[in-house]
Amino acid sequence: MTIEFAVIGGTGLTAIEGLEVIHREVVHTPYGEPSGPVTHGMIEGKRIAFLARHGYTHNIPPHKVNYRANLWALKSLGVEKVVAMAAVGGITPEMKPTRLVIPDQIIDYTYGRAHTFFEEGLTDVTHIDFSWPYCPEVRNALLAAAECAKLDVVPHGTYAATQGPRLETAAEIARLERDGCDLVGMTAMPEASLARELGLCYASCAVVANWAAGKDTDEITMAEIEQNLLLGMASARALLRALVC
Incomplete structure (x- = not known):
């Protein structure tokens, strides 16, 4: 059965309520080990895959997540669509605590992370278009699901991806706001760009x-x-x- 989509769980989401687990699969990759086994399961009659970004015991800090291994593992299993969950801080007034946000832009402030698959054995230098970092197909599906479930979501926002694991200073947040950021988190990059390099349709739901x-x-x-x-x-x-309804 085809995997409908994969969920990458962030802080606060190490399991999906109502998921009927079929099996867990350890995937070895050319880029090292993923954050943990991939959980295969059924929800509302549809097959999905689940991977906890920070490990199932939440022990991997954001700057140590093996983003390349995680995305490569999902791609190798036939995944085509990815929903990435993330816990974030709110910067602009609309981004109040407990709200859900479906971001549409990213500014990357991370450093020192393995951020591309295009490094070795290339016949040509490879670039990806990253003008719109989130896949519109999955974004629209998330927005439609929110409307169906009568959930209050913010349908847009610019995510500032910072290095972590410490939280930011007040001056840093003021700078991010001047840069046009609405949210701040630590895991959007390089996860989103790696997904684009692999041709995965990737979007995020930020809490x-x-x-x-x-x-x-x-x-x-x-x-x-x-x-x-x-x-x-x-x-x-x-x-x-x-x-998945």
Whole structure:
């Protein structure tokens, strides 16, 4: 049976509620080991694959994720469409904690990550068009699923991909806002561009876990993030269930 799509789970999503697990598959890649075995399962009668980006025990920090191995593993299994879940900080007023956002743009502030498959044994230098980093087909499917499930989502936004694992300073967030960023997270890049290099149709659903630094008077705490993720990820799971209806 064809895999309808793969889900890459971020912080707060290491399993999908309602997924009937068929089996878990260890995939070895030319780029090292993925974050964990790929879970194959059925949900609402459709076959999907699931991979926890940070590991199933959430022990891999964002700058240590083997993005190339993760994407290559999914591609090798016949996956064509990928939904990437991510926990993010909100910068602009619309991006309130617990909201779901379907971003449409990225600005990359990461460094030192293995960010391309096009390095060795090339006959020509290879470039990809990355003007619009998220696949419109999957983005539109996510937006339609949100409408079907009556979920309050923001249908656009620019994701600032920072290095991590520390959170940003208030001055850094002010700079990101001046740059035009609405959200800040640590995993959109190079995941999105690697997916494009492999020809995967890739889009993201971001869950706002907290106001970014300097956007609220309170210090950012893990307790706050975890509480907001409980609410936000419940909506994200509802979105995924609607996506396969």
